Amino acid sequence: MQKKYLMTPGPTPVPAEVMLTMAAPMIHHRTPDFSAAFKAAIESLKYVFETKGDALLFACSGTGVMESAIVNCFSAGDTVIVCRNGKFGDRQKQICEVYGLTVIDLAYAWDQVVDPADVATALSENPGVRGVIVTQSETSTGVLNDVKSIGAIVGEYDECVLIVDSITGIGAVECKTDEWGLDVVMTGSQKGLMLPPGLAALTVSEKAWRAYGRSTLPKFYFDWMKYKKNVEKDTTPFTPAVSLVLGLNEALTMIKQEGLENTIARHSRLAEATRRGCEALGLKLFAPPEGRGNAVTPVWVPEGVDGKAIVKIMKDKHGVTIAGGQDDYAGRIFRIGHLGYFGEFDIITTLAALEMTLAELGYPFERGAGISAAESVFMEG
Numbered sequence: 001m002q003k004k005y006l007m008t009p010g011p012t013p014v015p016a017e018v019m020l021t022m023a024a025p026m027i028h029h030r031t032p033d034f035s036a037a038f039k040a041a042i043e044s045l046k047y048v049f050e051t052k053g054d055a056l057l058f059a060c061s062g063t064g065v066m067e068s069a070i071v072n073c074f075s076a077g078d079t080v081i082v083c084r085n086g087k088f089g090d091r092q093k094q095i096c097e098v099y100g101l102t103v104i105d106l107a108y109a110w111d112q113v114v115d116p117a118d119v120a121t122a123l124s125e126n127p128g129v130r131g132v133i134v135t136q137s138e139t140s141t142g143v144l145n146d147v148k149s150i151g152a153i154v155g156e157y158d159e160c161v162l163i164v165d166s167i168t169g170i171g172a173v174e175c176k177t178d179e180w181g182l183d184v185v186m187t188g189s190q191k192g193l194m195l196p197p198g199l200a201a202l203t204v205s206e207k208a209w210r211a212y213g214r215s216t217l218p219k220f221y222f223d224w225m226k227y228k229k230n231v232e233k234d235t236t237p238f239t240p241a242v243s244l245v246l247g248l249n250e251a252l253t254m255i256k257q258e259g260l261e262n263t264i265a266r267h268s269r270l271a272e273a274t275r276r277g278c279e280a281l282g283l284k285l286f287a288p289p290e291g292r293g294n295a296v297t298p299v300w301v302p303e304g305v306d307g308k309a310i311v312k313i314m315k316d317k318h319g320v321t322i323a324g325g326q327d328d329y330a331g332r333i334f335r336i337g338h339l340g341y342f343g344e345f346d347i348i349t350t351l352a353a354l355e356m357t358l359a360e361l362g363y364p365f366e367r368g369a370g371i372s373a374a375e376s377v378f379m380e381g
């Protein structure tokens with residue numbers, strides 16, 4: 001027997017309370033019981049999104065709501081600005097192109113932060129842009145983009161909506177939907193919401209509803225208005241993922257009990273301990289200091305060490321699953337997730353397994369230095 005630890009930025013560990021809730025016998029969705037849980041879950045979603053606007057919930061993975069944002073806000077031929085500095089930004093661009101949008105491509109290296117000044121320039125040089133799309137927390141790189149500043153810039157344009165992929169942002173970093181003027185903010189269940197994959201949610205501002213009114217791209221399952229009309233009656237247009245919705249309600253209750261600010265502060269502490277632990281081992285962090293999120297810590301594989309072997313030994317020998325790098329960074333970086341249901345000892349365990357793995361691979365460092373640095377962060381806290 002080997003005890004297992006899931007240290008990836010999605011899927012993430014699911015608390016026992018949530019799993020037990022989801023294990024209850026099936027109930028029918030057109031019932032007061034389901035409606036009560038659904039209503040509570042929607043209210044709690046608004047709490048984590050920090051919005052008084054609409055929150056809509058869908059049975060799909062995160063990419064489903066990304067696609068829904070495009071088909072509900074735009075028409076073929078519309079021009080949008082896509083800010084991309086990682087795999088998920090690339091995906092946004094692909095979705096826009098599939099639907100015949102004209103993309104102004106603000107592309108950055110994967111270890112760079114999106115510069116809000118570039119968004120301002122692109123908007124002023126291209127009158128009539130209908131949308132700006134940005135990933136707040138780039139899961140492929142750990143880079144945190146400044147959506148607050150971008151919100152202030154896009155807010156000057158009445159007919160341009162700001163769409164934010166906060167799929168690994170919500171619950172881990174600040175994301176003040178209303179205060180920052182973010183029109184559409186998205187998240188997914190298998191990330192900070194501590195659930196299995198299968199649900200995704202988003203917010204819709206007044207401005208985004210005006211964009212919806214103009215949009216002519218075809219939509220049926222993901223037609224936001226169908227969901228809005230049903231949410232107002234505490235129900236869903238189609239069969240919801242009943243068990244996941246009940247689990248969502250439980251998971252969000254846990255976040256509310258902790259308090260969103262405390263949840264974010266916990267993530268910030270876990271991220272800091274992971275970073276300091278890795279640096280104490282002489283490893284280099286991938287994301288630049290000016291833009292590091294709390295969901296995942298990507299780390300450069302040290303020279304002379306086989307990056308894929310790190311991930312494999314961690315998993316096979318020590319039971320600790322971390323993520324490798326994606327696309328160009330496969331084998332060159334590894335990523336430690338700490339998003340959702342995580343505590344201090346998950347980080348200590350992971351750093352210990354990392355130390356044992358690096359030692360086995362012949363990488364020279366002072367044994368115990370990583371764990372000790374992480375402990376210091378927790379003890380200071």
Ligand SMILES: *Cc1c(COP(=O)(O)O)cnc(C)c1O
Pocket residue numbers: 010061062063064088135137138139165166167168188
């Ligand atoms: C996980 C994730 C998505 C969605 O991916 P799915 O596999 O469709 O759930 C989108 N954006 C970011 C930043 C993500 O981390």
